[in-house]
Amino acid sequence: MRLLTVEAMRRVDATAIAGGTAGLDLMRRAGRAVAERAEALAPPDAPILILCGPGNNGGDGFVAARVLADAGRKVELHLLGEVSDLKGDAAGAAAEWTGSVVPASPADIGRFELVVDALFGAGLARDIEGAARVLLEGVAASGVPVLAVDVPSGVDGDTGAIRGFALQAVETVTFVALKPGHLLQPGRSRCGHLHVARIGTGTAALEAGYAAAEPPVFRNGPDLWGPAFPRLDAGSHKYTRGHALVLSGPAYRTGAARLGARAALRVGAGLVTLASPASALPENAAQLTAIMLRPCETPDDLDDLLTDERLNVVLAGPGLGVSAGTRDLVAVAAAAGRGLVLDADALTSFRGQAPLLASHLAEGDASAVLTPHEGEFARLFSGTEAVAADASKLERARRAAALIGATLVLKGADTIVATPDGRAAINDHSTPYLGTAGSGDVLAGLIAGLLSQGMLPFEAACAAVWLHGDAGLRHGPGLIAEDLPELMPTVLRDFLGS
Structure with a gap:
């Protein structure tokens, strides 16, 4: 590899x-x-x-x-x-x-x-x-x-x-x-x-x-992260498999967070809670059953939620809105020192402020994974050496991970997972059919679900990228994001051999 x-x-x-x-x-x-x-x-x-x-x-x-x-x-x-x-x-x-x-x-x-x-x-x-x-x-x-x-x-x-x-x-x-x-x-x-x-x-x-x-570069695949993948034993139960908290946007902007939450549950998280403004709770309740709901209007509300130490991973970004309020939510989640997955609006809310985001992550010593596509990457790291035009995608991902102090997933047809110490993996187990609305939200949820079960950020990100690609390859034409979490049982069954 x-x-x-x-x-x-x-x-x-x-x-x-x-x-x-x-x-x-x-x-x-x-x-x-x-x-x-x-x-x-x-x-x-x-x-x-x-x-x-x-x-x-x-x-x-x-x-x-x-x-x-x-x-x-x-x-x-x-x-x-x-x-x-x-x-x-x-x-x-x-x-x-x-x-x-x-x-x-x-x-x-x-x-x-x-x-x-x-x-x-x-x-x-x-x-x-x-x-x-x-x-x-x-x-x-x-x-x-x-x-x-x-x-x-x-x-x-x-x-x-x-x-x-x-x-x-x-x-x-x-x-x-x-x-x-x-x-x-x-x-x-x-x-x-x-x-x-x-x-x-x-x-x-x-x-x-x-x-x-x-530092080493790998071809992404099960040989790289398989030994660290969570496996159940006779003593396993929902409280041993982690509890992921997914932050939802306001009413009429809740679908992306639900995709992430569903993916986290499907990949094995023992519990998943979706936290949203009170006005969005009925909308989410109409769509969810196994995923729990909690109201969360402000950064202070999130801080109160995170007093429950069983909530060990936070996913923020999908449909959350681009705003100072989102920046504040990220700061609270980072300060709590939990596993943290940042995607979409959580990244764009820090447009041109990568050093500020890095300081938040460092303050709480968060085990964070960032999942930008090229547009979000360019916005977040604007003005830094990570966006140098003469650098390869691999080099840009490595520079960005080092600057931000977190594992970074630079998405695309050749998705790269890079760490601050320069380790990296390039993924070619994928399909263009994944280029559809909501696909990235599912990927963020898969990473959150694996982090909640104890995988380290690099291994969790690499595994999620591969599983996400495998689901896309299995489905092929006609794929929409909602299909991806429902393919996880088959993907996992074949990978785990059970």
Whole structure:
């Protein structure tokens, strides 16, 4: 589940080579892995084009071409550049290729049934332009399926950014571990199916790579947070499973809070109470049964509610209203030192005042999780380094978490969970069908429900994001936010194996 940056992957290779594994042997193994995937993707008699670049990515392509030719496949190798300019292991791999080398050109690509893109790897340091861009545009225009080596050419391996132009692959073969750019958009959408090949670098080399990629970044999934997920035993009952308090907005603005409350209950919170202005109590009572109701008009009312120490988590924001009053409610909840989930209006009410919110969280030592989408993120962190235009989404999330002193969930197609110490997880277990009104309110409720059961903020946020995505994937077309809490029993049953 742990990702390696481009520099960390270089450390892996260097450590493996220093430990006695020849670089050319690593390249041979990588090339064989590419050839195996090409054979799986292309019909037996299909002509395959191997496009090789001037670096080690091209060396992998030379090896793949040789392996495929030895297996009787119809292969042509086209090189961007000259064989005489290849260096190091790439030159060694080229020397083992006995077939012809054709200058790479966008002409006649359509006569092939698979293109193996071994032009530029994850460490591409500049935008693609000139003849290389013309070649990539020709591949894209041909419509021939692409198998990418390491990353689709043009994708930045660390950020997922497109460096001028990038190919669309049906599958990407990378080595040892995924890179952040495989999961961050827009690179993620260009990679197709991701396949990680082991090439025998060894444990010591992998540990050296991890050391170079501190603090760690993970691909979100049950392996990351599963051991910390709450499980019931014979002694479990509602009072051992936490009590989440969800703050509701006024009449006619209560639906978002109900979605969050329902999600918290469905994910396992033992008790959930919805607190709203008195005028909204009838509206909420008409919709709720298992969720309890309490009146709460002012910050003082909330302070009184929180004298009940069994209320161990507060969810504030969905439908609460953008106002100074909301800021005051957040300040009271933070000062109480409970678990705290802040979403939607609770974030926008602190527009441009991230330091003020950070001071509230620090004062009460709250175990907080913030769940902004990009718009809320931009408003909250306006004027800070977290919104720097030249920073990747991963870097922005990390900076924001450090600034605010809390776990931060930066939502989107590539949702990132980041902590103040720099740990992060990137989620790709999701679907565009989650882009519907109220979906984020459900996510906030899932986090609150897991916090109430004793999960730590990072693990709770990661688990909730994955479960939320899994529910969306199961439902698919026609999904609305109300469907998500009702899918939790099936999602949890399959995850827990019961």
